[in-house]
């Protein structure tokens with residue numbers, strides 16, 4: 001979206017990563033598929049919006065090495081809770097180490113297993129309408145199902161956030177009919193026509209959709 005010089009400027013001019021966040025991002029980028037985490041300016045925007053909402057209780061779908069959850073957890077007040085969903089026990093060990101280093105481990109509960117089952121269990125346990133926000137950043141084919149569960153779990157005025165909704169520009173490539181690209185196109189179309197929400201697709205990072213439940 002930005003050329004690299006302007007992106008460097010944007011980060012220098014605005015991003016306030018903690019040392020733990022910066023370490024977590026650099027180590028992950030160097031060792032693994034580092035482009036799986038949100039960009040720092042996205043993390044900071046999510047954190048700011050959650051603070052504006054005075055959010056206390058939320059869900060993250062797709063934890064990976066913990067970078068976005070560090071931003072989220074630091075925006076929660078004492079006593080706030082993040083239910084962090086992932087299937088990967090190995091990579092989330094790094095997330096748990098980062099949470100401890102950042103002093104936010106007490107605000108985060110890691111729930112290992114397919115996120116859809118975790119969300120359905122929350123609904124079955126009477127948690128519908130009890131959450132302030134849900135952040136969706138896992139398998140793209142699951143986005144619409146996660147969104148429907150998220151709509152049930154947040155209260156009116158609650159926020160659903162989804163990452164990768166511009167999918168590196170592949171959404172407008174007529175030659176790209178891959179499953180993930182089509183899933184993102186379907187997700188964007190689904191939300192655009194959904195009168196249950198107010199909506200903005202923010203062109204930051206890989207595209208960040210904010211949907212407020214009416």
Ligand SMILES: C[S@@+](CC[C@H](N)C(=O)[O-])C[C@H]1O[C@@H](n2cnc3c(N)ncnc32)[C@H](O)[C@@H]1O
Pocket residue numbers: 036037038061062063064065066067068069085086087088091113114115116137138139142
């Ligand atoms: C893009 S990464 C998340 C990045 C993280 N939100 C960040 O910005 O630091 C996607 C994560 O979703 C997890 N995932 C994939 N399919 C899943 C599923 N069905 N249920 C729960 N987690 C899943 C993967 O294991 C991976 O860690």
